Amino acid sequence: MHYIKFGLLLILLAFAASGKAQVNTEQVLRIGSNALYFEDYMLSIQYFNQAIQAKPYLARPYFLRAIAKLNLEDFRGAETDASKAIELNPYLTDAWEVRGVARQNAGKHRLAIEDYNKALELLPRNRQLMFNKALALNDLEEYDDAKNTFDEILRYYPGFDNAYLGRARSYLALKDTVAASADIEKALSINKNAVNAYIMRSDIAINSKADYKQAIEDMDMAIRLQPRLAGLYINRAFFRYKTDSYTGAMADYDYALTLEPYNVTALFNRGLLLMEVNANDLALEDFNRVLELNPDDVRALYNRSIVQSNKGNYKEAIADITKVAEAYPALPGAYYHRANLYRKLGQLANAEADYKRGDKASKNLPAASENADMEQQDIPAEAGNNEPSDDETSRLFASLLTVDDNADFREEYNNTAIRGRVQDKNLNVEVEPYMMLSFYNSPTELRSATLYMREVDNINSTRELRFVLMLTNKVPLLDESMAQKHFQSIDYYNSYLATHSPRPVDYIGRALDFITVRDYINAEKDATRAIELAPNLALAYMIRAQAKYGTYLLGEEEASTAMARAAINRKNLDDINADLDIVLSLSPETPAAWFNKGIVLFEMEDYEGACKAYDKALELKPEFGEAYYNRGYIELKNGHRTAGIADLSKAGELGIVPAYNLLKRITR
Numbered sequence: 001m002h003y004i005k006f007g008l009l010l011i012l013l014a015f016a017a018s019g020k021a022q023v024n025t026e027q028v029l030r031i032g033s034n035a036l037y038f039e040d041y042m043l044s045i046q047y048f049n050q051a052i053q054a055k056p057y058l059a060r061p062y063f064l065r066a067i068a069k070l071n072l073e074d075f076r077g078a079e080t081d082a083s084k085a086i087e088l089n090p091y092l093t094d095a096w097e098v099r100g101v102a103r104q105n106a107g108k109h110r111l112a113i114e115d116y117n118k119a120l121e122l123l124p125r126n127r128q129l130m131f132n133k134a135l136a137l138n139d140l141e142e143y144d145d146a147k148n149t150f151d152e153i154l155r156y157y158p159g160f161d162n163a164y165l166g167r168a169r170s171y172l173a174l175k176d177t178v179a180a181s182a183d184i185e186k187a188l189s190i191n192k193n194a195v196n197a198y199i200m201r202s203d204i205a206i207n208s209k210a211d212y213k214q215a216i217e218d219m220d221m222a223i224r225l226q227p228r229l230a231g232l233y234i235n236r237a238f239f240r241y242k243t244d245s246y247t248g249a250m251a252d253y254d255y256a257l258t259l260e261p262y263n264v265t266a267l268f269n270r271g272l273l274l275m276e277v278n279a280n281d282l283a284l285e286d287f288n289r290v291l292e293l294n295p296d297d298v299r300a301l302y303n304r305s306i307v308q309s310n311k312g313n314y315k316e317a318i319a320d321i322t323k324v325a326e327a328y329p330a331l332p333g334a335y336y337h338r339a340n341l342y343r344k345l346g347q348l349a350n351a352e353a354d355y356k357r358g359d360k361a362s363k364n365l366p367a368a369s370e371n372a373d374m375e376q377q378d379i380p381a382e383a384g385n386n387e388p389s390d391d392e393t394s395r396l397f398a399s400l401l402t403v404d405d406n407a408d409f410r411e412e413y414n415n416t417a418i419r420g421r422v423q424d425k426n427l428n429v430e431v432e433p434y435m436m437l438s439f440y441n442s443p444t445e446l447r448s449a450t451l452y453m454r455e456v457d458n459i460n461s462t463r464e465l466r467f468v469l470m471l472t473n474k475v476p477l478l479d480e481s482m483a484q485k486h487f488q489s490i491d492y493y494n495s496y497l498a499t500h501s502p503r504p505v506d507y508i509g510r511a512l513d514f515i516t517v518r519d520y521i522n523a524e525k526d527a528t529r530a531i532e533l534a535p536n537l538a539l540a541y542m543i544r545a546q547a548k549y550g551t552y553l554l555g556e557e558e559a560s561t562a563m564a565r566a567a568i569n570r571k572n573l574d575d576i577n578a579d580l581d582i583v584l585s586l587s588p589e590t591p592a593a594w595f596n597k598g599i600v601l602f603e604m605e606d607y608e609g610a611c612k613a614y615d616k617a618l619e620l621k622p623e624f625g626e627a628y629y630n631r632g633y634i635e636l637k638n639g640h641r642t643a644g645i646a647d648l649s650k651a652g653e654l655g656i657v658p659a660y661n662l663l664k665r666i667t668r
Helices: 006-017 025-037 041-054 059-071 075-088 093-105 109-122 127-139 143-156 161-173 177-190 195-209 212-225 230-242 246-259 264-276 280-293 298-310 314-327 332-344 348-363 390-397 454-462 480-499 504-516 520-533 538-554 562-586 591-603 607-620 625-637 641-653 658-667
Strands: 436-438 470-472
Touching: 025 041, 025 059, 041 059, 059 075, 059 093, 075 093, 093 109, 093 127, 109 127, 127 143, 127 161, 143 161, 161 177, 161 195, 177 195, 195 212, 195 230, 212 230, 230 246, 230 264, 246 264, 264 280, 264 298, 280 298, 298 314, 298 332, 314 332, 332 348, 436 504, 436 538, 454 504, 454 538, 480 504, 504 520, 504 538, 520 538, 538 562, 538 591, 562 591, 591 607, 591 625, 607 625, 625 641, 625 658, 641 658
Parallel strands: none
Antiparallel strands: 436 470
C-alpha cells in the first residue's frame, strides 16, 4: 500500500480536474525537499515526479530525484536523473557530484572520476570532490595516483584527518607500512576520535607484527567510539582468541549477536568456539541459523557435519558433507570425512570408495597456501586447480572469520541533503519501542505516530488533564522550556491535592508529568494512588506499567551481583506484565497493550509468547506496522526467515522505515 500525503493528494486531484497541470512547482519542490530531508525518499520522489511532469525543462527536480534514488541505492536511476539534470544545466555542480557518487557506488569508478574532474573544473580545489576522486582511484587500484591526489588535498587542507587515513590506505596497498603508520598517527594527532585510524592501526599490528595485544587495545578504542558496530566486536573476538582469551572472544560474539542477531560471521565463529569445548548442541544451533540465513554456506555445512558426527548423527553428517563435496569436488578432506562416517555406519564399501576418491584428489593438489588461516573470500563452486591440501581443510573451513570492511571510507558531499540514514549499513537494528502515554509525539510524513485507545479519548474529552494525552512510541527529546512547563504542572498538582479531596484524574495527571520529566518512581506511586481510588481504571494500570518500564530501562535499582541484577530485572518485567494483563482484562481490545506485552515478553526471552501478543495486536489493528516489524524481527531471531521477511515487508509497506534496512541486510 502506498501512502500519499494530503498535500500531494490535492495536487493529484488538480491534475484530474483540468487538462493542464496547475502546479505551484516551487511549493512542490519545497515540500519534496522537506520529505527528502526527513529521509522519506519514496514520498519525495512522488513530489519530484509532479514537478517534472509540470515543468520537464527544469534541472532541479531531476537533481533532487537523483538524490532520493541515490539514498534508496537505486544507483542506475540516480545516474540517469543526474545525467538529465546535467543535460538541462551543465553548470549544476552538485549534479556532477551526485552522478559521480552514483557511478562510484555502482562500481563505475572511471566514469565517476570523470564526473569529479568536471565538477572540479567548476569548483577547483574542492575538498570533498578531491577526496571522492582519491577514493575512486584507490578502488581502481591506481594507488600512486590516489596517493598524489591525497597529497594535493593535504597541501590545501593539512588538518583533514580523513585524507591522511585515505593516503594511509594507499600506502598499505603499496606495502609501505611505515608511511601508512605515520599517516595514521598524524590523523590521530588531529582527531583522537578517528575510528578508522584505530581500526587500520589494529590491522597493521596483526599483519605486520602479529601483535594481537596492540590490536586489542586499538579495537577497544574503536569500540568505545562506535559501540553499536557488530563488526568491531567480531574482529576483537578474533584477536582475543589469538591471545587465548576464549571467554573474552565468546563474550564479544555474544554481544555482536545482540546487536545483529542475523550476523552470519558472528554465528559461524561462535559455533566454531562452541565446537572447541564440545558444546555440540549449542554449536549445532548456531550452524543451523547460519544455514537458515544462507543455505549455501559451505563452511557451515562442513562444520555442521562435524558436529553431527560428534553427536552420533551420522546420516545427517553425511548429508551435509555430501553437499560440501558437490560444491568443492577436489577437496580430499570431504571424502575422508565421509568415508569415516560410512565406516561408523558399517557401510564399508562406500567408505572404501570415498577413501579412494580422497587419495586421488590428494595426488592432484598443488602446494598448500601459507595464508589459508586468514582466507576470507567465498569458497568457489568449482575450485579447479586452487584446491587446498587435506592438511588445510580445517584451516579453510574451520578458521575464524574477520570482517574486513570496518574501516568504512564513505564519499563526502558538499550538499548535505545527499546523506541519508535509511540505507546506512551500520544502522543499529532494534525492535520498535514501547507504546507510551505522552503529551508529545513525533509524527512522520507517512504516519501520525499515535494510536487510538478508548480510555485516552475519554479522558481527553473531559478536558480534566492540563495537556492533551496521546499514545505513541515516537516521543521527542524534552527541551528546557518543555521540562519547565511540566515541573510547574507538578507544583500545581501538589498544591491542588494538598487543598482538595484527591481524584484519580489528578494523580494520573501528575503521574504523566512525572513520566515526562523521567521521574518514574514518583510516577509509579501516583499511578498506584489512582488505582487505589479507582481499581477498574485501565488507564492507571497502563501508566503504572509504563513507569515501571522506564525504571527497568534506566536500571535504577542497585544490585550487588550480576545474578541479583538479573533477578531484579526479571521481577520488574513480571510486574510490568502483570499490570498489562490487568489493562487487557479491563480493556481487551487495546492493541497498544498487546504490543507492549510483546515487548516485555521479548525482553524476558519468551519469543513464542511475544509473537502471540503481536498476533493479537494485529488481529485488533490489521495495519499495525510496528507489530509486524517486531514480530518479523523475532521470527528472524528464531531463524524463521520466510515468516520474518513477510512481516518486515508488510511493516515497510506500512511506513516502518527500518524494515527496509533489515530486509536489505538479510537478503543481500
